[in-house]
Amino acid sequence: MVRVYDLAHCRAGDKGNTSNISVVAYGEAAWRVLCEQLTPERVMDAFGHIAKGPVRRYELPNLRALNFVIENALGGGVTRSLRQDMHGKSLSSLMLTIELPGHNEESGQAGGSPTEDQASSRD
Amino acid sequence: MPSPESSCPSIRIGVGAGTADDRIYPAVQLAQHGELDYLVFECLAERTVARENLARTKDPERGYTPRMLERIEAVLPACLDNDVRIVTNMGAANPRAGARAIRQLARDMGAGDLSCATVTGDDVSDLVRTMPALQLLETGAPLESILPRMASANAYLGADVVAKALATGARIVITGRVSDPSLFLAPALHEFGWSYDDWSRLAAGLVAGHLLECSAQVNGGCFADPGKKEVRDLATLGYPFGDIGADGSVTIGKLDINGGRVDVATCSEQLLYEIHDPASYITPDCVVDITGVRLEQVAQDRVAVRGPKGRPRTPTYKVTVGYFDGYIGEGQVSFGGPNAVARARLGAEIVEARLTERGFTYPELQVDLIGYSSVHGEHPSRPEPYEVRLRIAARTDDRRAAEAVGFETRALHMHGPAGAGGGSDPIVREILAVQSVLLPRELVSPEVGLEGEA
Numbered sequence: 001m002v003r004v005y006d007l008a009h010c011r012a013g014d015k016g017n018t019s020n021i022s023v024v025a026y027g028e029a030a031w032r033v034l035c036e037q038l039t040p041e042r043v044m045d046a047f048g049h050i051a052k053g054p055v056r057r058y059e060l061p062n063l064r065a066l067n068f069v070i071e072n073a074l075g076g077g078v079t080r081s082l083r084q085d086m087h088g089k090s091l092s093s094l095m096l097t098i099e100l101p102g103h104n105e106e107s108g109q110a111g112g113s114p115t116e117d118q119a120s121s122r123d
Numbered sequence: 124m125p126s127p128e129s130s131c132p133s134i135r136i137g138v139g140a141g142t143a144d145d146r147i148y149p150a151v152q153l154a155q156h157g158e159l160d161y162l163v164f165e166c167l168a169e170r171t172v173a174r175e176n177l178a179r180t181k182d183p184e185r186g187y188t189p190r191m192l193e194r195i196e197a198v199l200p201a202c203l204d205n206d207v208r209i210v211t212n213m214g215a216a217n218p219r220a221g222a223r224a225i226r227q228l229a230r231d232m233g234a235g236d237l238s239c240a241t242v243t244g245d246d247v248s249d250l251v252r253t254m255p256a257l258q259l260l261e262t263g264a265p266l267e268s269i270l271p272r273m274a275s276a277n278a279y280l281g282a283d284v285v286a287k288a289l290a291t292g293a294r295i296v297i298t299g300r301v302s303d304p305s306l307f308l309a310p311a312l313h314e315f316g317w318s319y320d321d322w323s324r325l326a327a328g329l330v331a332g333h334l335l336e337c338s339a340q341v342n343g344g345c346f347a348d349p350g351k352k353e354v355r356d357l358a359t360l361g362y363p364f365g366d367i368g369a370d371g372s373v374t375i376g377k378l379d380i381n382g383g384r385v386d387v388a389t390c391s392e393q394l395l396y397e398i399h400d401p402a403s404y405i406t407p408d409c410v411v412d413i414t415g416v417r418l419e420q421v422a423q424d425r426v427a428v429r430g431p432k433g434r435p436r437t438p439t440y441k442v443t444v445g446y447f448d449g450y451i452g453e454g455q456v457s458f459g460g461p462n463a464v465a466r467a468r469l470g471a472e473i474v475e476a477r478l479t480e481r482g483f484t485y486p487e488l489q490v491d492l493i494g495y496s497s498v499h500g501e502h503p504s505r506p507e508p509y510e511v512r513l514r515i516a517a518r519t520d521d522r523r524a525a526e527a528v529g530f531e532t533r534a535l536h537m538h539g540p541a542g543a544g545g546g547s548d549p550i551v552r553e554i555l556a557v558q559s560v561l562l563p564r565e566l567v568s569p570e571v572g573l574e575g576e577a
Contacts, residue, residue: 009352009388011345013397016261016559022395024388050500058401062417062430063391069399075489077261079170079556080448082489082516083498089345090498 002102010092019073019088021095023066031064037100046098132369134314138362139164141338147197149362154201161310164211165303165336169557173275173445175216186217192228214297221297222574238577240293242284244569245300248276257560269446278440281407284569285309292577302407304332315369324371326411326433331365331373334393338362341393343383356382373428385424409433439561448556452525454532456546459510466540467513474531483524488517525551
């Protein structure tokens, strides 16, 4: 297993009740693992206890970066949220805790267009 | 005055602030040492205009951002010495009064008669009051549902009207609500005369603005993780600048006298900051596509940004509607040592029972254990900490119910589980919430004014 923390760095931003979290790979090998394994489903699993979703994933191969857009994630949005971290700035660090299988046999294809994969909370 | 365009293939825009509460001194360093042409202050959070609208209601000469004069006073001598023009949205709900206040400040400082151009027309509150059927983007409900509680409605204007204000020759351009990156595109539009179908150049100016608008977040702020991602001399972090060429080239940089770092890693994080679909970043000037952007380290702390694309702007302006949405009441108290988490949970149960007993109900009440579950939520995988701080927060339309939350939490000192210490004074905040509507462009009339002789 490998943590996202060991493969990438992250930053979180807010718009209304939606959080977006970038995942920027440290190199080509890390990028291939992230493309293949850091799926919207895995992100939804890690955020399911605080976000309803859905989660969308976009790929930016030039930057070796993924951009995750997590809806219904900020307790109603910065202006009315009851949370301590109303902007969800610290959620970048929650992304870093996700564990992935790690080894990468099929070398995930870094496509040129954003994927529109969606995952929704199961509850 | 700006140099003639023919001898000015590139301009340098420095950041003066990236939020209403941003630090002041880094802007002075840039004005003094940055060899800038422009200094841009972006100081309006979503709710700021709504709050300042209330200030203007009480006093017609108020309604600009509270620290505006402090910021201008700090940078004005260097900006005048070095011929740096200032662009800012610190006019908030009252750019004309802001311009008058800045001119008075300049006279008081012995800087003489300072010309200020104003950009207004973003305030569309009277207009939207007549359009109750407009749909709120966040909830899908009609605007009518929040109209009785509306505090403000402001359209995000684009760079075109700000460039027009710069064309007056005024030293300072002060606006209300303008899209953040557009504040940075405007000087390039003005200097280079880019047209509104020159998509790749417009997009380049907007991407530069996007990278710069959150100040130090592109040059080492919001980045350091000791032992993992190091940032040199973070304590002396400054503000970044951007060099924008007439050909649409963009380079982001920082001063050598400041700590921090500008590299592909810091710029990548900031490029995606608050972006949803990277192929469709909607601004009032064009729709930007950053999927083809390439970042290249061209020198120490200099990153070139290449390849943004643009498409025609949408036929609407986005309008932020501020409205009153009740109160949030909050209280905190700490527990430490054996079984601290269980005692904090018991404390929360007691507070909730007492609030119910007093007849208060809350649409939403949240219990946080700070040090355990307050920023990433509760998760069974996490070990219990030695100490926690119980925080209870609740939303309500009833101010008394909001006050009771902090009152009952603090009372755990003597009426709760063992060892409750350090209770906070009760906190009550009035909620100024925001939602958005879209307004056809032709209904909005941005205007340029001029105070003093340019």
